[in-house]
Amino acid sequence: MSIEQKTETRLRGEALVQKAKQLIHEGNVRRLIIKNDKGHTVLEVPVTAGVVAAIAAPVVTAIGAIAALASEWTIEVERQGEQP
DSSP states (O other): OEEEEEEEEEEOHHHHHHHHHHHHHSSSEEEEEEEOTTSOEEEEEEOOTTOOHHHHHHHHHHHHHHHTTSSOEEEEEEEEEEOO
């Protein structure tokens, strides 16, 4: 049986972009949610296993654009995992 796990990380600027790239390439990430410093969702990206570079590149570009707009962002990660 699989369960859904959520984690949140606060990041700034280029660190947000690098973390998003890393997460997109992981196989167990289902969704990335980018929130501003007030907690409002500004970007929600469903991620499927086997996302190809042609699809990932525009997503990373969009994340880079929003990363430049404010000082701090929260990236919420939903993962699909196996129940222990």
